[in-house]
Amino acid sequence: MSKSLNLFGGTALGTIAVLTMAVNFADRNIAGFPDNPAVMTAIAPPVLSGGLVGAANASTGAGEGTFGLGRPALPEEIAAWDVDVSPDGTGLPVGSGSVEDGEMVFSENCAVCHGEFAEGVGNWPELAGGDGTLANDDPVKTVGSYWPYLSTAWDYIHRSMPYGSAQTLSDDDVYAIVAYILYSNFLVEDDFVLSNENFLEVEMPNANGFIVDDRAESEYPMWRTEPCMENCKDSVEITMRASVLNVTPEDEAAETAEEVIEAAAVASETEAEPEVAAAVAEAEPAADAVDPALVAAGEKVFGKCKACHQVGDGAKNRVGPILNGIVGADIASVDGFKYSKTLEGMDGAWTADSLAAFLEDPRGFAKGTKMSFAGLKSAEDIAAVTAYLASFE
Amino acid sequence: MSDMLKPSRRAFLRGSAAAAAGLTAAGAARANEPDPLITEVQDWAMSFGDGVDATPYGLPIQYESDVVRRNVEWLTADTTSSINFTPIHALDGTITPQGCAFERHHSGAIELRKEDYRLMINGLVDTPLVFTYADLERFPRENHVYFCECAANTGMEWAGAQLNGAQFTHGMIHNMEYTGVSLRTLLGEAGLKAAGDLSDKWVYVEGADASSNGRSIPMDKALDDVLVAFKANGEALRKEHGYPVRLVVPGWEGNLWVKWIRRIEVTANAVESREETSKYTDTLEDGTSRKWTWVMDAKSVVTSPSPQSPITHGAGPLVITGLAWSGHGAITRVDVSKDGGKTWETARLAKPGEKMALTRFYLDTEWNGEDMLLQSRAMDETGYVQPTKAQLREVRGENSIYHNNCIQTWHVKPNGEAENVEVS
Incomplete structure (x- = not known):
């Protein structure tokens, strides 16, 4: 065991080898492509002199002196991964x-x-x-x-x-x-x-647009110098300020606290709302005249949801919750699905209106929802997919 | 609830400004009134605190609830493929607690039990092998402290000063003590004779999550200091850091540190996966892009004072502190400038620099209450000096996204507030 470890060398040697490698990259770039040193067209593995791989190559075989741990991987396992x-x-x-x-x-x-x-x-x-x-x-x-x-x-x-x-x-x-x-x-x-x-x-247009890291050549020699300590500049002016862009997130601790306080206030003001929503939900399915064409159109729209949601017989929770009976159901009420805190904290039911608002702009309706869907732009699509979902109990 | 009563940062800054204005003279102020915190018996001095077991696994006290990772929502489409930032402005020393160390996921942080964990080594090896977690624990272990920096750290600052806080400009970094098995040992177990000449070989590493985040690493690095790690700072890796097993690739960009690592394949060529072609490649001014830019060059930042950590005590003694690191080895020196780079003084390193690990520096100084343009400049053991943004732009333009290791400037104002600025 210690034999193979020794053969592979220690970390001090390793650092030297890595630095050598970086230099070799640069050498190869310059020497190999004098007309166009910046562009490498082929995959060029690092060329190494000595270092750890040299030591490993010199070994009589890295399989020697092993610990006998692990087990051989089966062909089916290798094929799977x-x-x-x-x-x-x-x-x-x-x-x-x-x-x-x-x-x-x-x-x-x-x-x-x-x-x-x-x-x-x-x-x-x-x-x-x-x-x-x-x-x-x-x-x-x-x-x-x-x-x-x-x-x-x-x-x-x-x-x-x-x-x-x-x-x-x-x-x-x-x-x-x-x-x-x-x-x-x-x-x-x-x-x-x-x-x-x-x-x-197939030819890829930018196949020749890459060079192998050339910092060791183009940067390090310039910046491995003794730095200036005094009178390094005549004048210093501020040329740009972060506050001009104003894109830094605000202090979240304070902000969240304010949101919580606001949310609490809103909740106490509108406690009657869930009942209103429930009433609407009840009214919705009453509009029983199902339009088969609309449901069919909705099935097509649902193609955009299928990657994450299942509906119908044998449907299961996947990335998103199962959607059977979702129209009229309480928000975030599907068993066994882990909702975002936002949806979890919402009262009310999925009515035609709340569903429409959610589907139009998921993250606008429920900031923090895990549903990574940009939203349906057309009201017709929303109506269609809602009709389609309503057709599953 | 009590942390909701904390003053907001704004209120805090208003308070500090007033304090700064009131305290023009340096030195201890005389108390006019006895301090009731001393003269009156306080609750905590009379009754009990929590007993043992109140918190079987402890979290920071409520008063520190603002020392957390933060996200910049507009950066990414979704939090499952996103990044957040270490609150480096509020930490000291060098070890980053796992609970506030930045996260970067490409498909969310998965939950993978040790019992369900498998690591496969295949490709150009003598015997393709499968290890369980229990197998890994039976190999000789190593302990090392290394920084892990995302290649995109400071990437939003290429075109100008943008985010106002060290957490956001430099917080894609953490520094932990890892326990694990050297990759060299595991490759040796599978045997490398089948690979023939190793000098042009690679290992391709991938994770168990849906992104797989596959990357190619040259064999020389794989046999050098790469660790297959299962503990960080003494405890199991947190879920968001790759529980139960992650790769540690010292000094190289964070994207190579594959979390939930499930497979290591010895290959004849780089796989040229998505993460090493379409991402993590650095586009230069002429539209050509650098690839395989693995090493993180020397870099440093003043963590305090900084925009999220203003001076609240007025003129007088001031501790300027920050972090420095280099993927090429140990930090040997850090200089600090208070005038935007005209003059520099050498800071004190808390400990001698360690290879590929964060180094803490201090400049114990006296602040006269005037404007400062604070900068820090790291040097590593290869003699490399951290460049200015202008120097970097001269070579690379402004579109590289990754590997921005420029000197950062904070404008500290007389009221103690600080702002991210760029200077000539």
């Missing part, structure tokens, strides 16, 4: 997806945050556009304008999207979504089909 995809296509499963299919899958699973055209909603990332903006004051970094490798998009969508329902997409759906994102960036035509076979043929 080792799903990363590399720029050379390593890890890509067999499959394909078209732009056309991608548009639908994207609309259902991604558009809630990323917009129907991958343009981004609110503060959520935009995935398309930004071509030629990287040198601007405000660069727009999207899959099209910035991402150097297509494998990154496939890997990330497959592993971590949709947000809140990761790892629920089929491989073909992932191909389709990636194809649609390429299309949204005008990088492929509308009849394009992406597959594991043509994956590496």
Whole structure:
């Protein structure tokens, strides 16, 4: 045991090796690409001289003198977890997806945050556009304008999207979504089909836009100097103040206290309100004339909610609560679901009006709600989805 | 409820301004009236306080309820993929308590039981292995104190002075004592002969949460000082810091410190994951971007006085204090300027600097009650001197987002208030 530890060397040696590595990066940049030293086109792993890996290489084998802890990983286990995809296509499963299919899958699973055209909603990332903006004051970094490798998009969508329902997409759906994102960036035509076979043929516009960290060359020599201690400047003027922008959060302790006091006052003033709300809730289902067309339209709108909510037979709480019988139910009353404090603290029921207000602007209606949904812009969509939800008891 | 009666920061500042105005002369003021806190018997001197077990796991006393992490809501779309900030303006020493150490999640802080925890090592190894939490506890352990700084710390300040408080400008940092197993040991257990020449190999590390937050780390670093840690400051990692097991990558950007780490794969190349291409890459003025900018360069900030920690005692003796750190090794010196960088004096380090750990500095000084433009400037053992914002902008422009280690300026006014400013 101590043998293998000794062979790998101590920390003091390690620090030297890391510094050497940084210098080697710079050397490689300059020597390898004299015409265009700033741009590296290939993946260049660090070239190392000696250091820890040298010591490890010299070892007769790192498997020696082990502790005998852990157990061999089974092939099925490795297959389940080792799903990363590399720029050379390593890890890509067999499959394909078209732009056309991608548009639908994207609309259902991604558009809630990323917009129907991958343009981004609110503060959520935009995935398309930004071509030629990287040198601007405000660069727009999207899959099209910035991402150097297509494998990154496939890997990330497959592993971590949709947000809140990761790892629920089929491989073909992932191909389709990636194809649609390429299309949204005008990088492929509308009849394009992406597959594991043509994956590496797609050219990413910013593939050559990256250099390996060059601080050791471009910065450190300038800033490893004896610093000035006296008469370092002739004059000093304030050129900018944070108070001008005024974007710093206020003292939350004081603010929260004020909010609590205000909320308490409001609550005592309007104690009658829950009854009013309940009365409205009762009145709602009485308007029994269900419009099948509206319910059908609502089912379509509900596609935007499906990533997080289930409704109907066998529905379960997922990222969001089960929505059976939600219209008319008390706010935050679904068993076994952990609501935000805000919703939990709200009195009243989900009436057509309160649902509409919530769906139009979730965080405006319930500041702090965990529902990460930008909101439905159209009143028709809201009416439709409400009718659809009301059709489930 | 009683903390609701605390004066707001504004009221506090008004009070301090009055105090500053009233106290023009340095030295102890004479008391005109006896202090009732001394002359009258107080409740706490007569009756009981809490017994043991009142709080089986203690929290700070109610009077410190403002020393908490804070979020800047407009920065991100949602709190599950977001960041908050350590209240560095209110802390002293160097160790950050876990409960107020900044959080950065890409898919929220998950709850993963030790019993359900598995760590897989696969790829170019002799025997792919699976470890349980109990397995990890049977390897030789190490203890180290390291800072963890998000690459985006101070990132909102590239284009100008923006956020008014050290917590917000520099609070994406914490410093803890970690207990864990060296990654070198675990890789050795799986065996690296299969990897052949290690000099161009990598490890790809990923978490168990929905974001996975995969990152590629060159083998040289992996075999150097990377820890697979399960304790911080003596106790289990808090949920938000990766319970039960996280990666610790000393001196390198926080995004590499994968929480809830579930898999370590030895690879021939960098995976070029989302977090190492579309994010955590630094765009320069010409639109080219740096990648693999892992090391956090030397940096420092005055934590007090600062906008959230104004001077409340008027002219006279003043402790100026702050933090310094470097991903290249130990801090060797910190200089402080009161005039925006015209003249500097060397501060006192509370202890000699430690490698890749926070260093506390003090300048024990006399304040004459006049305006100050307070700055601090760190130097590390490689001789690197923390640059000004102008120096950084000259090389990188204003769009880098990450790795802003510029010298910070606080304008301290005669009433003791401080503001985040930029100076020529």
